[in-house]
Amino acid sequence: MPQQQPLKTAMPTPHVVIIGAGFGGLTAAQALRKAPVRVTIVDRTNHHLFQPLLYQVAMAGLSPADIAAPIRSILRNQKNVSVMLAEATGVDFANREVLLGEQRLAYDYLLLATGGRTSYFGHDEWEQFAPGLKDLDDAVEIRRRVLMAFEAAEKESNPQRRKELLTFVVVGGGPTGVELAGSIAELAKFVLARDFRTIDPEAAEILLLEGGEKILASFTPDLSESALRQLTALGVRVRTQAQVTGIDETGVQLGDEKIKAATVIWGAGVRATALTASLSVETDRAGRVIVEQDLSLPSQPNVFAIGDMTLFLQDGKPLPGVSPVAMQMGENVARNIQRDLKSKPRENFVYTDKGSMATIGRKAAIAHVGKLKLSGFPAWLFWLGLHIFFLIGFRNRFAVLFNWAWSYFTYERGARLITGRRLSLRPRKKIVETAVQREGEYKVN
Amino acid sequence: MPQQQPLKTAMPTPHVVIIGAGFGGLTAAQALRKAPVRVTIVDRTNHHLFQPLLYQVAMAGLSPADIAAPIRSILRNQKNVSVMLAEATGVDFANREVLLGEQRLAYDYLLLATGGRTSYFGHDEWEQFAPGLKDLDDAVEIRRRVLMAFEAAEKESNPQRRKELLTFVVVGGGPTGVELAGSIAELAKFVLARDFRTIDPEAAEILLLEGGEKILASFTPDLSESALRQLTALGVRVRTQAQVTGIDETGVQLGDEKIKAATVIWGAGVRATALTASLSVETDRAGRVIVEQDLSLPSQPNVFAIGDMTLFLQDGKPLPGVSPVAMQMGENVARNIQRDLKSKPRENFVYTDKGSMATIGRKAAIAHVGKLKLSGFPAWLFWLGLHIFFLIGFRNRFAVLFNWAWSYFTYERGARLITGRRLSLRPRKKIVETAVQREGEYKVN
Numbered sequence: 001m002p003q004q005q006p007l008k009t010a011m012p013t014p015h016v017v018i019i020g021a022g023f024g025g026l027t028a029a030q031a032l033r034k035a036p037v038r039v040t041i042v043d044r045t046n047h048h049l050f051q052p053l054l055y056q057v058a059m060a061g062l063s064p065a066d067i068a069a070p071i072r073s074i075l076r077n078q079k080n081v082s083v084m085l086a087e088a089t090g091v092d093f094a095n096r097e098v099l100l101g102e103q104r105l106a107y108d109y110l111l112l113a114t115g116g117r118t119s120y121f122g123h124d125e126w127e128q129f130a131p132g133l134k135d136l137d138d139a140v141e142i143r144r145r146v147l148m149a150f151e152a153a154e155k156e157s158n159p160q161r162r163k164e165l166l167t168f169v170v171v172g173g174g175p176t177g178v179e180l181a182g183s184i185a186e187l188a189k190f191v192l193a194r195d196f197r198t199i200d201p202e203a204a205e206i207l208l209l210e211g212g213e214k215i216l217a218s219f220t221p222d223l224s225e226s227a228l229r230q231l232t233a234l235g236v237r238v239r240t241q242a243q244v245t246g247i248d249e250t251g252v253q254l255g256d257e258k259i260k261a262a263t264v265i266w267g268a269g270v271r272a273t274a275l276t277a278s279l280s281v282e283t284d285r286a287g288r289v290i291v292e293q294d295l296s297l298p299s300q301p302n303v304f305a306i307g308d309m310t311l312f313l314q315d316g317k318p319l320p321g322v323s324p325v326a327m328q329m330g331e332n333v334a335r336n337i338q339r340d341l342k343s344k345p346r347e348n349f350v351y352t353d354k355g356s357m358a359t360i361g362r363k364a365a366i367a368h369v370g371k372l373k374l375s376g377f378p379a380w381l382f383w384l385g386l387h388i389f390f391l392i393g394f395r396n397r398f399a400v401l402f403n404w405a406w407s408y409f410t411y412e413r414g415a416r417l418i419t420g421r422r423l424s425l426r427p428r429k430k431i432v433e434t435a436v437q438r439e440g441e442y443k444v445n
Numbered sequence: 446m447p448q449q450q451p452l453k454t455a456m457p458t459p460h461v462v463i464i465g466a467g468f469g470g471l472t473a474a475q476a477l478r479k480a481p482v483r484v485t486i487v488d489r490t491n492h493h494l495f496q497p498l499l500y501q502v503a504m505a506g507l508s509p510a511d512i513a514a515p516i517r518s519i520l521r522n523q524k525n526v527s528v529m530l531a532e533a534t535g536v537d538f539a540n541r542e543v544l545l546g547e548q549r550l551a552y553d554y555l556l557l558a559t560g561g562r563t564s565y566f567g568h569d570e571w572e573q574f575a576p577g578l579k580d581l582d583d584a585v586e587i588r589r590r591v592l593m594a595f596e597a598a599e600k601e602s603n604p605q606r607r608k609e610l611l612t613f614v615v616v617g618g619g620p621t622g623v624e625l626a627g628s629i630a631e632l633a634k635f636v637l638a639r640d641f642r643t644i645d646p647e648a649a650e651i652l653l654l655e656g657g658e659k660i661l662a663s664f665t666p667d668l669s670e671s672a673l674r675q676l677t678a679l680g681v682r683v684r685t686q687a688q689v690t691g692i693d694e695t696g697v698q699l700g701d702e703k704i705k706a707a708t709v710i711w712g713a714g715v716r717a718t719a720l721t722a723s724l725s726v727e728t729d730r731a732g733r734v735i736v737e738q739d740l741s742l743p744s745q746p747n748v749f750a751i752g753d754m755t756l757f758l759q760d761g762k763p764l765p766g767v768s769p770v771a772m773q774m775g776e777n778v779a780r781n782i783q784r785d786l787k788s789k790p791r792e793n794f795v796y797t798d799k800g801s802m803a804t805i806g807r808k809a810a811i812a813h814v815g816k817l818k819l820s821g822f823p824a825w826l827f828w829l830g831l832h833i834f835f836l837i838g839f840r841n842r843f844a845v846l847f848n849w850a851w852s853y854f855t856y857e858r859g860a861r862l863i864t865g866r867r868l869s870l871r872p873r874k875k876i877v878e879t880a881v882q883r884e885g886e887y888k889v890n
Contacts, residue, residue, distance in 0.1 A: 038881070045863060045864075046596060046861070046863045047862050049865070063509065063510040063511075063860075064508070064864060065508040065862055066508075068862055070640070070862075072640035072641070073640060073861070076640055077640055082642050082643075083640075084600060085599075085600070085863075086600065087597040091571070136862065136866055147491060148530075151491060152530075155529060155530070155531065194521055195515070195517035195518060195521055195528075196517070197527050197528075217703050413511040415508075416491070416515045417509055417510055417513055417515075418492070418530075419581050419582055
């Protein structure tokens with residue numbers, strides 16, 4: 001494995017190490033396709049995840065394999081790339097080596113693109129009661145909890161307890177929270193309604209709690225209001241200025257008010273991964289690295305950071321944590337590495353906003369593209385087409401389209417499996433990482 | 446939930462409780478479709494599993510959702526059935542109640558159909574090093590281990606250790622072991638071969654260990670030999686009369702001989718579920734209930750047991766633990782319950798053997814149907830058609846067909862995901878149930 005040895009010979013092919021095969025890292029690797037470099041892309045999973053559809057796995061609409069593709073397969077035909085399954089634990093800037101547990105990997109250029117993790121704003125003890133949605137394991141866990149709540153309600157004879165089992169609280173009125181709330185409502189109303197004998201899944205109460213004044217606050221007021229109307233039509237009860245002060249196995253505390261609910265899902269906060277804390281560079285409160293205009297780290301010109309793990313101000317405002325930002329950043333870094341090798345000056349990064357959208361449910365969405373504002377069915381079609389188009393790999397694109405067409409016409413969900421050897425509703429204990437708080441688009445408390 | 450209360454009124458509709466929604470239990474429930482009874486089917490998962498294709502999930506060919514369907518959906522249109530997600534922990538014969546943890550469920554007729562679990566022949570300590578293949582969680586765990594072994598080999602610079610990582614041992618030369626060994630070989634040869642840079646997945650060594658004289662011993666000698674030839678052509682090394690005496694994290698012990706291997710999969714033994722031990726009825730060494738000719742328990746005429754959890758002798762030989770036996774048993778019990786209600790005498794159970802088959806890989810299989818013996822591609826086509834035909838639900842049938850066609854023409858596998866938050870190769874600790882040994886078709890040690 002020559003690419004794993006520190007470089008000793010004179011004038012070798014420069015080695016670019018990319019940590020993370022999300023949208024940013026993968027785009028950078030692909031943009032270096034024809035560059036005279038060796039690329040090693042390191043990820044702690046073996047797959048690239050199409051994160052915008054993760055909520056569909058959580059809500060049993062799609063299978064994990066529909067929205068994920070092995071990184072090795074995606075990059076199979078790119079000869080200058082090696083893929084490594086490993087977790088980066090730190091960087092030795094002095095020796096230009098990435099630490100992968102006990103292994104070391106030498107680099108000439110390093111691109112950090114490790115993305116974000118769920119943030120509980122300093123309340124990591126909430127995690128076990130209110131899982132977030134960041135990877136496939138999270139999605140399968142949320143799917144398990146939601147389906148188990150309906151199953152437990154079917155067996156429950158105490159009406160009060162049954163009501164709690166059929167109460168679903170989603171915390172955070174950003175895109176993730178809105179998607180989750182909308183799709184729980186649809187799952188209950190269209191999919192499960194026919195399958196239960198004792199309970200009426202349509203009687204399920206879905207509550208979306210937002211700490212700020214409105215949901216989807218990054219959109220224009222009219223689109224945000226349209227989203228609110230569409231959610232309400234689906235049966236979701238939206239509460240704004242709802243400050244969550246506590247979460248436990250019985251439900252959510254809002255100041256003096258208690259909302260009893262068996263299922264709470266956290267869609268509120270994002271923070272940078274633990275790696276950033278080990279870098280000894282300046283970060284914001286959410287642990288995001290503050291990068292230079294060319295996306296390099298201060299005083300480390302050969303090390304770049306992109307995507308959700310970075311704080312980049314443009315026109316005085318931080319760029320949002322969305323995939324187009326990460327992808328454009330990845331392209332910029334790839335271009336600048338090639339300019340370095342030709343001894344040309346680097347180009348500063350400038351984000352081009354091509355629009356934004358949020359989906360609410362079947363035939364329900366909002367979109368803002370250039371001067372065009374869409375709502376409802378047209379916005380949903382636009383969202384659907386774009387997401388299928390960008391899904392990696394023909395097979396996945398086809399499978400997703402088929403699954404969607406199938407559930408659209410039959411109101412059936414193909415991936416309604418409860419897996420994971422847990423029959424009880426008791427919360428799962430997870431390893432809780434050190435949290436860093438985030439100030440940003442999702443305000444909760 | 447009236448069906449959960451003990452019956453108090455005179456002449457109510459008889460309540461049939463079925464424990465287990467596998468092939469046997471589900472067939473019985475469906476066969477009672479028009480009977481004047483209320484049926485409650487209880488399962489510890491929410492899905493019926495098409496177990497014959499479980500090895501395809503373990504080998505990344507299919508997604509869990511492709512081979513499983515929610516029990517509620519399958520039985521949605523059968524008005525006299527309720528579905529309950531719960532685990533049966535015992536039976537109170539005197540009060541005619543099934544114990545579901547702290548809950549009790551009254552029955553007039555009880556059908557036990559809880560199937561089998563993996564048996565380690567008294568060596569439960571082997572389980573953590575050599576997982577068996579009985580449910581979706583097992584399949585995903587085996588998939589994780591196999592894919593992780595290739596990933597770890599790609600990073601490994603020590604040639605000896607790399608060889609160990611690329612050695613896969615399957616214990617047990619019955620149908621499950623043969624399927625697993627054949628499909629690991631295919632995964633390495635056709636699917637992964639293109640995706641790795643440092644290692645050559647084709648160099649993987651796949652060993653199938655059988656304790657008896659030949660593999661697939663329940664088939665005729667010529668078919669068994671054909672299977673051996675087909676496996677060998679795929680690159681699997683078959684060793685018969687190989688008595689496993691130990692398994693640990695370094696590999697498998699065969700008497701004085703040590704086979705070093707990072708991945709060991711157990712395809713050898715089956716035992717009845719823990720429930721049978723709680724029944725205080727006579728069982729064989731594998732914990733299987735010895736039933737009467739009408740499949741009722743001795744001295745409990747209203748309680749039946751069917752499928753893998755039973756020992757039923759026909760022509761002096763125990764019936765094999767395969768789905769046709771369980772399904773025919775389920776039909777027999779449903780018929781006898783209806784005969785009881787019409788005060789007709791019960792019919793003894795007689796199994797009609799419609800043939801048997803085993804699959805080895807792409808285009809490789811053996812089948813014995815009536816006087817017809819098939820081998821290779823014709824047998825495989827036969828196997829494929831039959832399995833797709835019997836898969837429950839149109840959607841799954843279509844998805845499976847599509848996934849197979851896709852991997853057939855592209856040599857691609859759609860479900861190659863490593864999930865489960867574990868990056869290391871260290872064995873998973875599971876709750877080990879009390880084992881009961883089995884004498885039967887799989888002989889290992």
